[in-house]
Structures are given as C-alpha cells and as structure tokens.
Amino acid sequence: MxxxxxxxxxxxxxxxxxxxxxxxxxxxxxxxxxxxxxxxxxxxxxxxxxxxxxxxxxxxxxxxxxxxxxxxxxxxxxxxxxxxxFQQARVFGHLTVQENLVVAGGFSVAQLFGRRVGRQDRERAAALLVEFRLSHVADLYASELSYGQRKLLEFAAVLMSQxxxxxxxxxxxxxxxxxxxxxxxxxxxxxxxxxxxxxxxxxxxxxxxxxxxxxxxxxxxxxxxxxxxxxxxxxxxxxxxxxx
Amino acid sequence: MRSVRGIGQARAAVFFAVLAMLPAFNLAHWVLNMLVFTLMYAVMASAWNLLGGFAGYPSLGHAAFFGVGAYAVTLWFQHHGIHSGYEPFFLLPVIGIGAAIVGLPIAAIAMRTRSDVFAIVTITLLFVAQTLAFNLRSITGGAQGASIAIPPFSAATFERPFYDVLLVLLAVAMGLTWASMRSKVGLSLAAVRADEDKAAGIGVRVQAVKLLAFCVSVGLTAMVGAVWAYYVGFIYPQFAIDPLITIAIVLMTFLGGRATLWGPVIGAFILELAQQYFAYSLGGSQYYLIAYALVFLVVMLLMPRGIVPSIQERLRHRRRRRVVDAPTSTGGAAQPVRAEAASMTRRPFTPVPYAEGDRA
Structure with a gap:
C-alpha cells in the first residue's frame, strides 16, 4: 500500500x-x-x-x-x-436533517424498498448528529438551518458511507x-x-x-x-x- | 405520530368505502358516466404525480401511453374473441407491465434531459405516437379508427364494471404512491427532485428510482387507456392519443398539489366534475371551457402551491402557534428548547416551490 x-x-x-x-x-x-x-x-x-x-x-x-x-x-x-x-452547501431543503443523512447512506437498489428511515438508519444518523451537535435540529427541514449548520450537515452527510x-x-x-x-x-x-x-x-x-x-x-x-x-x-x- | 397515521388510513378507508357504495344508490347514467371519467383522471393524475410530482420530471407525453393501452386492448380483441365481458379487464396487468417495458428504453433516453427539455422531448413522443396511430393503417385502422366488441353488460348497470375496475386501479395507484413515500424510493426521489447532481454524488440510486417512477407511471396510464377503449368501444388516433389528456392530468396534479398523496385525486375530482358539469349546464357553446379555466385560475391564485400543500401549511401554522402559546409547565429545562424547535419546524419558507408536500 x-x-x-x-x-x-x-x-x-x-x-x-x-x-x-x-x-x-x-x-x-x-x-x-x-x-x-x-x-x-x-x-x-x-x-x-x-x-x-x-x-x-x-x-x-x-x-x-x-x-x-x-x-x-x-x-x-x-x-x-x-x-x-460543494462550495454552496448543497443540502436537500425539503428533507429533514435526519433524512439528509439517511439519504446519503449509499443503499443498494434492493434496500430502496425498505423503510424511508429505518431503525438502523436512525442509529447511524444519530451518531453523526451527536458528533456534529445537530441532534436538536434532527427533525427540522434543512431549509430551516443557518448557513453554517447547513455546511456542517453537508459535511456530516458525506460521512454516512465511511x-x-x-x-x-x-x-x-x-x-x-x-x-x-x-x-x-x-x-x-x-x-x-x-x-x-x-x-x-x-x-x-x-x-x-x-x-x-x-x-x-x-x-x-x-x-x-x-x-x-x-x-x-x-x-x-x-x-x-x-x-x- | 401514530395517531396521525391512523387518521390517514381512516381517511382512505372512508373515501374508498363511499366511492364503492355510490353506484348502489341508483344514480342516473349520466352521473355514473361522469364518475367513470373522474376516476380515470384520478388514476392518471396519481400516476403522473409519481413522475411529474415526486421525481420532478414533468412528462407531457403520458397520453402516448394512454393510447398504447387503448390500442393494445382493442387490437388484442380484434384478433381474439371475447368470451366473457370481464376478459379485457384480466388483460390489464399484462398491458400495464407491457407498457412499462416499452417505457423503459424511452425513459432511459428521455431522462437524460431534465425539466423543460424533458417536457419537450416527451411531448414529441406523444406526437410521434399519434402520427404512428394515424399512419400504420394496417394495424390501427388509421383515421378510420378501430373498434372493440361491445361489452355484454346489461344496459341498466352498464357502467358498474368499469367503475369498479377503475376504483381498484385508483387504490393501486394511491397504494403505490403511499408505499413509495414510506420507503427509500420516496426519499431518493425527493433528493433527485431537489438536486439530482448532488444526489448522484452522495450515492443515491438516481437512475434506478427515475426509471422506476417512469415505468410505474406509464404502466398505470396505459391500463386506464385500455379501460377507456373498452368503455367507449371505438377509438380514433386523435382521441386515444390526445394532448388534452396530458394537459388535464398535469393541471389536476398542480391544482391538488404535486408530490402529495391526495393532491392529484382532489384535483381530478374538482376539475373533471367541473368540466363535465359546465359542459352540461352551459350546453354546446364553448363557454364551459372558460368556466373550467376559471375554476383553475381561482384556486391557483388562492393556493399557488396547490390545495393539499396550502392546507397542510395552514394547519402547521396553527399547530405551531398552539405549541408556542402553551404554558411550558410540563417539562423541565428541555421544554423551551423543544417548543422552539417545534415553532421552527415546518416553516413556510422553502426554496423548492412544492417542497414539503411529500409527507402528506
């Protein structure tokens, strides 16, 4: 290596x-x-x-x-x-903060038919939400966050797939x-x-x-x-x- | 959350129960006829919503698939005898799946474009299909039209079987919509609609969900086309593949609210009933078209994002005010934070014009 x-x-x-x-x-x-x-x-x-x-x-x-x-x-x-x-924090404004993380989970096509936000997804997202201190806004729409929070959210989301x-x-x-x-x-x-x-x-x-x-x-x-x-x-x- | 979901299911149960019982009231034929057409449009608007609403791909070519379904059932029974009146209905799943398969390569090409360009590509598809129907005379009968055997249903209850089948199709269309909203398909579609490039960059199965939405959407539309052809008995290219069908279902979806479960259905019930009513009451003059347009204009002026999202927003406002006004006596230190969070939740402002709707 x-x-x-x-x-x-x-x-x-x-x-x-x-x-x-x-x-x-x-x-x-x-x-x-x-x-x-x-x-x-x-x-x-x-x-x-x-x-x-x-x-x-x-x-x-x-x-x-x-x-x-x-x-x-x-x-x-x-x-x-x-x-x-991205330079201009691109998050999905009409998805919740939690959903913004879940959607970045890198799912297979078969997994698409599972729950929108399943228990495992919630757990994975929760760890990042805690780490990035976004837990209190997890159920807000991303469009409701400040610009800085959106940057954090976008950063957190790309970590969903390790x-x-x-x-x-x-x-x-x-x-x-x-x-x-x-x-x-x-x-x-x-x-x-x-x-x-x-x-x-x-x-x-x-x-x-x-x-x-x-x-x-x-x-x-x-x-x-x-x-x-x-x-x-x-x-x-x-x-x-x-x-x- | 649970109680909210329970209300949604109860609402659906009541809606379908009422519709299922309606024909038992010995309604006049013209009323039932009107309801048959309303259901047709409700199914098609729901189907269109999967693609135009949830995926954000405004197809103007859906009438082509309506025509595919209409011609499929007609031509099939020109070459095969009808043994029972219900036989064409059993063919519907085959027609739906067939249309979805036909739609797959079309989607793969057309969906390389987006928004306005996609709309133009799909409307071109519509005119190509219509031209083919006119000119492939040996297959479609061209401008002469094609006929299907007259259904052997008794005159007294002629509309019933069509009505019932369409009601089932509506349940299927709404069931699929509901299922997609609750699954990662819906989540992925919401991401695609908001920012497709970004979605691709974070591993969303963009291509898969786009193609799925397209195929399911056109499959349902083709099934309605087949029911329609059997119902009217004689089809011509200009009516089987009619841009006005596309425009009607798009308007209905916009009126009721894109990317919502009930929006397209509500839109179809308002616009189709209004159109039929005005056509009857204002007679052969074209005034009914003006009245029809007025209904649309008035609703869109009052509720620019569509009926369902506007109502949801108003309810949210009220709930929010209640949360803020409520005395914060129940909890400890955490309570004000939660109240603040709730007050921020579902704020009306959002950059996506028909955002938030997909949690209806």
Whole structure:
C-alpha cells in the first residue's frame, strides 16, 4: 500500500477557449490533509469536479485507491469511498436533517424498498448528529438551518458511507469564526480516525494550521507543492497571488 | 405520530368505502358516466404525480401511453374473441407491465434531459405516437379508427364494471404512491427532485428510482387507456392519443398539489366534475371551457402551491402557534428548547416551490 490514495496526472479541461486546467497533476497521500489553494479562477473547483466525475477530463488520468477512475461517474466514486461537499452547501431543503443523512447512506437498489428511515438508519444518523451537535435540529427541514449548520450537515452527510477521502470545497466560506473552529475540530478528529482530506480553501490561517502538504494552482497548472511554511515564501506563489 | 397515521388510513378507508357504495344508490347514467371519467383522471393524475410530482420530471407525453393501452386492448380483441365481458379487464396487468417495458428504453433516453427539455422531448413522443396511430393503417385502422366488441353488460348497470375496475386501479395507484413515500424510493426521489447532481454524488440510486417512477407511471396510464377503449368501444388516433389528456392530468396534479398523496385525486375530482358539469349546464357553446379555466385560475391564485400543500401549511401554522402559546409547565429545562424547535419546524419558507408536500 505504498501508492497514494489519489493520483491526478496531467489532467486538462477546457471550456470553449478557456483552459481551466492545463496539464495539472496532484497527489493526495493516504491519511494526509492536503490543501488545494490558488487565486480565483485558477481551476480549483474545476479540479474538484473533474476528480469527482462531475466533469469529464479532456485528457490525463485519475487514479483513486489503486483504480483508474478517469471516466467514473460521481455515484461510483462515492461507493468507492470518495465523497465531496460543494462550495454552496448543497443540502436537500425539503428533507429533514435526519433524512439528509439517511439519504446519503449509499443503499443498494434492493434496500430502496425498505423503510424511508429505518431503525438502523436512525442509529447511524444519530451518531453523526451527536458528533456534529445537530441532534436538536434532527427533525427540522434543512431549509430551516443557518448557513453554517447547513455546511456542517453537508459535511456530516458525506460521512454516512465511511469514505476514505473527503474533498471539502471551501468549508469555511461564509461561516462565522466559531463555526470555523468547529469545522477544524471535526476535520482533525476525522483525520485522526483515518480519513484523508483534500481541501480547497481561501482562509490561509485555516490552511496553515491544518493542512500539509499544500498544493498551489495557478491558471490551471500546479506551481508548487510543499509544506505550509514553505508556501508563504515561495516566489512563484507570491507572484501568482500578488500578480507582480 | 401514530395517531396521525391512523387518521390517514381512516381517511382512505372512508373515501374508498363511499366511492364503492355510490353506484348502489341508483344514480342516473349520466352521473355514473361522469364518475367513470373522474376516476380515470384520478388514476392518471396519481400516476403522473409519481413522475411529474415526486421525481420532478414533468412528462407531457403520458397520453402516448394512454393510447398504447387503448390500442393494445382493442387490437388484442380484434384478433381474439371475447368470451366473457370481464376478459379485457384480466388483460390489464399484462398491458400495464407491457407498457412499462416499452417505457423503459424511452425513459432511459428521455431522462437524460431534465425539466423543460424533458417536457419537450416527451411531448414529441406523444406526437410521434399519434402520427404512428394515424399512419400504420394496417394495424390501427388509421383515421378510420378501430373498434372493440361491445361489452355484454346489461344496459341498466352498464357502467358498474368499469367503475369498479377503475376504483381498484385508483387504490393501486394511491397504494403505490403511499408505499413509495414510506420507503427509500420516496426519499431518493425527493433528493433527485431537489438536486439530482448532488444526489448522484452522495450515492443515491438516481437512475434506478427515475426509471422506476417512469415505468410505474406509464404502466398505470396505459391500463386506464385500455379501460377507456373498452368503455367507449371505438377509438380514433386523435382521441386515444390526445394532448388534452396530458394537459388535464398535469393541471389536476398542480391544482391538488404535486408530490402529495391526495393532491392529484382532489384535483381530478374538482376539475373533471367541473368540466363535465359546465359542459352540461352551459350546453354546446364553448363557454364551459372558460368556466373550467376559471375554476383553475381561482384556486391557483388562492393556493399557488396547490390545495393539499396550502392546507397542510395552514394547519402547521396553527399547530405551531398552539405549541408556542402553551404554558411550558410540563417539562423541565428541555421544554423551551423543544417548543422552539417545534415553532421552527415546518416553516413556510422553502426554496423548492412544492417542497414539503411529500409527507402528506
């Protein structure tokens, strides 16, 4: 098991004349918290979408957990243990908080005919609800939660299937400082329990505290990979951010 | 929670008991005829709701499957003798399953598109089916139409068998709806309807539940088409595959409330009875169409999300107020929290226009 959990090699993707990703590569080692940073428009979200199968890559290969998943659909990747959240916390507003967790349980087709929320589902969800301190809102509709709570809920939901790699797209954007700390704690705890993270984030303090290594993307290509303190002094990175 | 469920079942029992007893009151033929058509539309609206309501795929092509059922039963009995008047009814399950199988590849292709594009793809399907019915003359008889043997039922109780069969179909349609709402099929469909891409990304069996909803929906619709053909005895392409049928069942479902158990049924009873009544009372002039449209407009102005969701919301409001007003004497420290939670529950605001309805 020496191979990395996720290996993205020379991936390109264009939208019309815009080259969102150009020959970009990135590796996520097992049990790391890897950060993916870069200025706006550098291709971070496109990279997420390509990895998770929401967008096909024009070229390049993606391997996850030893399998080639370059053309895999999101549903298949989820069952393989790769799950993600979205920049704009996407939860199902007209389902309850509990149902939002249950629906992410990764059921087989046969299981679809079981109870909407069975006892086992409730137990599985309850553990996460306690962990994320959402038990008191379990029966509310997700549309009734605050934005920060929705982010937590979306995060909790992708853990329902015991993923190997969780990809978080800006977990702290638009969230109050207390919630940022909560989010950080959850990531640390889950990391300690063996889950690998790949995180897109603009909050540099958050990245510096939490992540190692850091991958910097600029104009669709990775320009630096290394320890967080090395990033701050790297001239190429400074150039990309400050646009000298 | 349990008592609420009990009320729901009692409501259904009373509803079906009353409908089952109605013909015993020696109703006039025109009234029974009206009820037969109302039941037809109630079944079809319930069937459409599985796809257009719960899955969020607004099909405008359901009349094509109505026609498939109508032609299937007609053509079958052109080549096989009818030995008893009930024989065509025994064929219904076969027709339903057959239509579902025919629907499967169609669904697999059409459901690659969504919302408005899906509506256009399916309405195209309707016109393709109608054109085929007109032009495959050696099979369908083309514009000349096709006839099925006249049912050997006594004139005095002619409508009864049709009425009873449709009532069973309505029970089946509503039973399937209820079962799906209580199972993970319903949960998955709700996720698909709200955000299909997100649903796929968290392992929801998107494709399976979509295809299931489509096939069950069109299978039920085809069975109604078969009953209709046997009832009217003579079918033409423009009536067997009629866009107005599609439009009627869509309007009924919107009126009653999408993604609810009772919405489509209530919608069908209001709109179909209104249409029939106005057609009789306003005579051969086309005024009845205006009156019919007015009923729809007035209800939609007062209850834009449909009747059932609007009523549910109002009840919820009242319950909430009661919870908040109640003195918090019963519990300890936990009580205010629960009251607050309850007051937040089922707040009317929601980004999905017909949300929350699927717990009716």
């Amino acid at each position: 020496t191979t990395a959990l996720l290996e993205v090699a020379n991936v390109s993707r264009r939208f019309g004349s815009v080259r969102a990703l150009q020959d970009a590569s990135l590796t996520v080692e097992r049990n790391s918290i890897t950060a993916l940073i870069g200025p706006n428009g550098s291709g971070k979200t496109t990279m997420f979408n390509v990895i998770t199968g929401y967008l096909p890559a024009d070229s390049g290969t993606i391997r996850f957990d030893g399998h080639d998943v370059t053309r895999a659909k999101p549903a298949i990747l989820y069952r393989r243990g790769l799950s993600r959240t 993923p190997k790699l969780v990809m978080l797209d800006e977990p702290t954007a638009g969230v109050n400082p207390v919630m940022i700390e909560t989010m950080e704690q959850h990531i640390r705890q889950l990391h300690a329990s063996g889950i690998t993270f790949l995180i897109v984030e603009h909050d540099m303090n958050f990245v510096m505290r939490l992540c190692d290594p850091v991958v910097v993307l600029d104009q669709g290509h990775e320009i630096f990979t290394g320890a967080p303190d090395a990033v701050q002094s790297n001239p190429a990175v400074l150039d990309a951010y400050l646009g000298a």
